[in-house]
Amino acid sequence: MGMTISQKILAVHAGLDHVEAGELVNCQLDVILGNDVTSPVAISEFDRLGYEKVHDQEKIVLVPDHFTPNKDIKSAEQAKILRDFAKKQGLTNYFEIGQMGIEHCLLPEQGLVAPGDLIIGADSHTCTYGALGAFATGVGSTDMAAAMATGEAWFKVPEAIKFVYYGKMPEWVGGKDLILHTIGDIGVDGARYMSMEFTGEAIDSLSIDNRFTMANMAIEAGGKNGIFTPDEIILNYVKNRVKRPYKVYKSDLDAKYLEIREYDVSKLEPVIAFPHLPENTRFVSEATDVEIDQIVIGSCTNGRTEDLKIAASILKGKKVHPEVRVIIFPGTQQIYLEALRNGYIETFVEAGAVVSTPTCGPCLGGHMGILAKGEKALATTNRNFVGRMGHPESEVYLSSPAVAAASAVKGRITPPWEV
Numbered sequence: 001m002g003m004t005i006s007q008k009i010l011a012v013h014a015g016l017d018h019v020e021a022g023e024l025v026n027c028q029l030d031v032i033l034g035n036d037v038t039s040p041v042a043i044s045e046f047d048r049l050g051y052e053k054v055h056d057q058e059k060i061v062l063v064p065d066h067f068t069p070n071k072d073i074k075s076a077e078q079a080k081i082l083r084d085f086a087k088k089q090g091l092t093n094y095f096e097i098g099q100m101g102i103e104h105c106l107l108p109e110q111g112l113v114a115p116g117d118l119i120i121g122a123d124s125h126t127c128t129y130g131a132l133g134a135f136a137t138g139v140g141s142t143d144m145a146a147a148m149a150t151g152e153a154w155f156k157v158p159e160a161i162k163f164v165y166y167g168k169m170p171e172w173v174g175g176k177d178l179i180l181h182t183i184g185d186i187g188v189d190g191a192r193y194m195s196m197e198f199t200g201e202a203i204d205s206l207s208i209d210n211r212f213t214m215a216n217m218a219i220e221a222g223g224k225n226g227i228f229t230p231d232e233i234i235l236n237y238v239k240n241r242v243k244r245p246y247k248v249y250k251s252d253l254d255a256k257y258l259e260i261r262e263y264d265v266s267k268l269e270p271v272i273a274f275p276h277l278p279e280n281t282r283f284v285s286e287a288t289d290v291e292i293d294q295i296v297i298g299s300c301t302n303g304r305t306e307d308l309k310i311a312a313s314i315l316k317g318k319k320v321h322p323e324v325r326v327i328i329f330p331g332t333q334q335i336y337l338e339a340l341r342n343g344y345i346e347t348f349v350e351a352g353a354v355v356s357t358p359t360c361g362p363c364l365g366g367h368m369g370i371l372a373k374g375e376k377a378l379a380t381t382n383r384n385f386v387g388r389m390g391h392p393e394s395e396v397y398l399s400s401p402a403v404a405a406a407s408a409v410k411g412r413i414t415p416p417w418e419v
Helices: 005-014 039-048 073-089 103-109 124-132 141-150 175-186 208-221 232-239 305-315 333-341 344-351 401-410
Strands: 024-028 031-035 060-063 118-121 135-138 152-156 159-166 194-199 225-228 259-264 271-273 281-283 294-298 325-329 376-379 395-398
Touching (some): 005 118, 005 135, 005 194, 005 225, 031 039, 039 073, 039 141, 060 073, 060 103, 103 124, 118 124, 118 141, 124 208, 124 232, 135 225, 141 152, 159 175, 175 281, 194 208, 208 225, 208 305, 294 305, 294 401, 305 401, 325 344, 333 344, 376 401
Parallel strands (some): 031 060, 159 259, 294 376, 376 395
Antiparallel strands (some): 024 152, 271 395
């Protein structure tokens, strides 16, 4: 029996010729990631265990992005723990204010993740890097501590579901809509501890930014990881970024899948996830009666250049609805610069939106856009749980940047073709 791409990556990193779903394997890691929320706990545990030096100074990446720029004394202390640890350990990849970005936008941009890598991060959306053909998954802070010390981690080899997308993508439908539609179909636990493999003719023409969006939200279906087979689009993206050797893997023709699900993308339109779960989906044409108080465009899900370009194309020459607050978060400083040079920032400001330095702040209800009781937000983020962006009696709706920008103009959830 052949192996899936995920099984092959785990097997190689475990020093084995073959693995099967359900096996426990100990693997060498390529990248270990932490942020300003999860790393302080990992660092404390690392110290408690009595370790003095990390296993590899180049494989650990620390990105203070959740509460930075710091919103209060506690968040400043959290960030200082990272700063001091990075300096003490001589870490190669610590990103200070001015260089940092939202971690899952930053690492691919900086060439720190590559096809065939095995990556763990003390953040659930580490699965984003599956867009490059890597096996990437989120772990807890104690797992991060052990990995910093040993360079290894244990894995249970996941079963796999293959998702096949075919047909021609309609205008305004993108990766966010594909993944929301998929989660709406299988549910938030439909791929629990499974590898979600994204394939098909519609995927073949999907841009790298859209692939990042889909892989990012694999965890919202309960997935252990989401992954794409490296093709020309992926290899062109990493070509001038990744400076170390890497290897491309693909699933065998006789690989075993628990299930294969197919979707005709030509029948889709932009998708909205209603409160309070990403699985609570409807097409945008079924959601136009929902008035919105705040729009958030950005995050590790949809804060890349293509996302900002789409939003700017809709907002160009228009004004934000007077009763709506619009906050835009470029994913990294480089993305911010690209948006500035391309005129997107000017478009946003002239429309009445505010543009922030890269941060995870509003997505997790941390800062820079907290919702009050009874308020409704439409966001290009990845989660809409109860109280996710503020007051427990607020509501979060999820959408693509196109729908978010159109809704910013109208003050209610609006299809992009209506503005």
